[in-house]
Amino acid sequence: MKLNPLAQSLNQTLEGSVAYRLLSDLGKRMFFPRGVAAQSMEAKEKAHRFDATVGIANVERGKPIILEEIHRWVPELSPAEIVSYAPTPGDPELRKLWQQEILRKNPDVPPDRISLPMVTSGLTGALSQVADLFVNPHDHVLVSDFFWGNYRLLFEGRREARLVTYPLFTEEGSLDLEALERTIRDIPAKKAVLVLNFPNNPTGYTPTVDEARAMAGLLARCAEEKDLLVVCDDAYFGLFYEEGIYPHSLFNLLATAHPNLLAVKVDGPTKELYVWGFRIGFLTFGSPVLTAGQFDALNQKLAGSLRATVSNSNRLAQSLLKRALTSAHTxxxxxxxxxxxxxxxxxxxxxxxxxxxxxxxxxxxxxxxxxxxxxxxxxxxxxxxxxxxxxxxxxxxxxxxxxxxxxxxxxxxxxxxxxxxxxxxxxxxx
Ligand SMILES: Cc1ncc(COP(=O)(O)O)c(C=O)c1O
Incomplete structure (x- = not known):
């Protein structure tokens, strides 16, 4: 199948990097079309006279029609903050705020080593995008033997991956890092996808500081032999109840662990800010070697994939989250x-x-x-x-x-x- 020239150009930008080697066939085909969504984003910046782009019915410029029976329940937000479409990649201010949050919570990540987070429809939406962009049928996706059941549906059910499990714990009750390393090395392919989820669903376990460091070290060693996509599902981040637990995401170490390792942080306000039904998540890439242009190319591919699936994510939720994240009371x-x-x-x-x-x-x-x-x-x-x-x-x-x-x-x-x-x-x- 002939690739769209925009997809070709993104692929050229990524060529030679681990990100390109890890992309699925679908990921290679993805691009953000220069259609309504892209053109209206341009118009937002440049169309200072009339903006006749996007399919929103306005009372006047920038002021969408809103039913009073909706507005009266959230009177402090403007109509645009409630009912307008959000850009496909997400509200730009919210993305920036979330990036600052990631950097604050993960102080070892150099700011230029991560992408600007993309807004997705919940963490599930982010995981689904990862599966689409990076998993081909028969690819190996590693999860521990205690895993969130939806991974099976996401990776195996939708993407026809082979789900490979490894024991999370040793008999003594610490992380079985040897089993993890062995399982990765035994994968008979040059590519492996690993999903790490801490605090873990279902066990409620988070690695100790030593375990986290050892895990990052072993993944860097494995990346000498294989291209690794390591997904950090940080749904329950921050709920740490004991001393000695690693107080950051594994992404803090993995974002700069190895040139052959692409780290993907999947996180969001669902549990962190107690907004389960808002359906907002974030997807952020980390790598010690990708250039700003390559991070952007990945985000463009993701934007295309979002455009073709959910188009954009909940506007009202994004507006409320911006308020919460900038409030001194939060x-x-x-x-x-x-x-x-x-x-x-x-x-x-x-x-x-x-x-x-x-x-x-x-x-x-x-x-x-x-x-x-x-x-x-x-x-x-x-x-x-x-x-x-x-x-x-x-x-x-x-x-x-x-x-x-x-x-x-x-x-x-x-x-x-x-x-x-x-x-x-x-x-x-x-
Ligand atoms: C480990 C894990 N990841 C992701 C999710 C999904 O989060 P969201 O509701 O934002 O899609 C959950 C929800 O229960 C979860 O337990």
Whole structure:
């Protein structure tokens, strides 16, 4: 198939880099057309007389029609902030603000080593874009044996990748870094995609400082042999409950780890700012060698892919997020809610420390995030879930022997009752 000249030109910009080698066939075909979206972006800057580009009905220039029955619920925002289309790559101010956030939270990342974040429809939207742009059928996508189930649908279901799992933990309960290295080296291809998710869903585990450094080191070693796309899914970033946990994203180390390693940060306000239904996420590239032009070429490809799927992301949500991110009150509010979740974590730990040996459940390591997991001993996790449901208690079973509990969603005063029901029910099934 003949490539569009704009796609060819982006590919030429990327040629010779790890990004080009990692692109999927679909990724190679992508470009941002010089159609309505691009032309209206140009007009925003230059059409100072009349802007007759985009399909928005205006009362007057820059002032879209808005129903009073909508505006009255968010009266402090302008009509444009509520109902106008956002640019395909996202609101430029929001993108800049989020980039500053990434740099603040990841102080070892040199500012010129990352791209300007692109706005996506939630983190799921960002992951889906990564899968489209970088995963071909039969490519190997590595995830730990505790992984967010949607990865299977995203990478295997939609993109026909081979999902390869490696054990997250050793018997002793630390990260099994040897298994990770072995699994990458055993991939019979020059390319591998690795998805890292910390704080982890479902386990609630985040690496220690030593583990994070060791992991970055081993990935840099593996990149000597293979091109690596390492996706950092940072959905639960910031909810760290113990001393000694690595307090940054792995992206902090991976963005500059090796020329053959392209790091992709997938993050967003969904959990970090408690806006689950806003459907806003961000996708940011990091590399020690890509030029500004190459980062831009990747973003152009991503913009094309966004244009062809969701076109652009929720405007109202982006406007509200800009306000929140620039408000002096936000940090203290965030700290308040983080404290509440930490108290639930502490309570959960306390309850587990008193768990009797007769309970056929083994808590897995956890120190962060929303969740904790039990491995079941000799009882079926789905049977346990069903039995709990009979008692009016909802949990998640994963495979035959893992039960996930979202302690973050249960008020502290109810945790005792919740866990004693779980223990009691597990005992009754043994
Ligand atoms: C690990 C992980 N990644 C991504 C997501 C998706 O986030 P979003 O709701 O922004 O699509 C979730 C949501 O539960 C998650 O647990």
């Amino acid at each position: 940090p203290s509010e965030l700290a308040k809610w983080a404290d509440l979740l930490k108290a639930r974590y502490r309570k959960t730990r306390q309850i587990l420390s008193r768990m009797g040996d007769d309970v056929p459940l083994v808590p897995q390591p956890f120190n962060s995030g929303y969740f904790m997991c039990f491995k079941t001993r000799g009882i079926d996790a789905e049977a346990l879930r069903q039995a709990l449901l009979e008692k009016g208690i909802g949990t998640i079973s994963l495979g035959r022997d893992v039960l996930r509990v979202t302690f973050a969603s249960i008020p502290e005063e109810h945790l005792e009752e919740l866990f004693s029901e779980i223990f009691e029910t597990a005992r009754s099934l043994a």
